[in-house]
Amino acid sequence: CLDxxxxxxxEAALARLIADGVEAYEPFNLLLIDARRAVVVDNHDGAVVTELSEGLSVLTNLAVNDPRCPRLASAHAxxxxxxxxxxxxASxxxxxxxxxxxxxxxxxxxxPSGNDPFARVCVHAGPYGxxxxxxxxxxxxxxxxFLHADDAPCRAAFREIDTGFAA
Known part of the structure; x- marks a missing residue:
């Protein structure tokens, strides 16, 4: 999968994923982007590829832009x-x-009750978060x-990662 x-x-990444087979991995969502295309690959039920259109998309543990996800509405707002x-x-x-x-x-x-920790963008709920x-x-x-926070983003600073990729 990391290949x-x-x-x-x-296109090449999708071909590699399909050739390698996604069923060998635990469930994942993988965001793939190049200059012309952005997709999310979800292997929860085989290899499902979702094309992303220009604009806002929210990716959580469920499928991209999945309306069943309570975090989606919070994040989208x-x-x-x-x-x-x-x-x-803006800069x-x-x-x-x-x-x-x-x-x-x-x-x-x-x-509406404000009590569901899974309806927040940054989740802290016992062993899950x-x-x-x-x-x-x-x-x-x-x-x-590419910037990454190596802990919950309320606790860790985002640091720029040099990917080595150029346009």
Missing amino acids: ALTCASV GFSRLLRPLEDG AADIIHGLADVLGDHGGSAD TRSSSIILAARDGSAR
């Missing part, structure tokens, strides 16, 4: 607030700061930045 990350395109600054040309630093705030949020819950978080900024020129 897919060495591929130069989404927070991320939607960032669309206007993004469209208005990458401002966008990263805004994304980090949303990813580490415990307050914005889609649950948010273990890490990533931000990917993809520019129209094909360049990209």
Whole structure:
């Protein structure tokens, strides 16, 4: 599965995944992006490939943009607030700061009672919870930045990771 990350395109990565077989792995969601295409591969029930359109998509433990996920509504509201600054040309630093705030949020819950910890973006529920978080900024020129928090994003800072990939 990690071999897919060495591929130069989404098409090549998908071919590698299908050839290797996804059934050998525990359930996963894998986001694959190149300059022309973005997809999520879900192996919960065979290899399901979901094409992503331009705009906001939210990926949690369920399928991408899955309306059954209580975290989706909470996350979608927070991320939607960032669309206007993004469209208005906000700096990458401002966008990263805004994304980090949303990813580490415990307050914005889609649950009307506010009691469901799984309806928050950053989850802390006994042995279950948010273990890490990533931000990917993809520019129209094909360049990209990858930032990762190696713990719950409310506790860990996002650090830029040099992927070695260029546009």
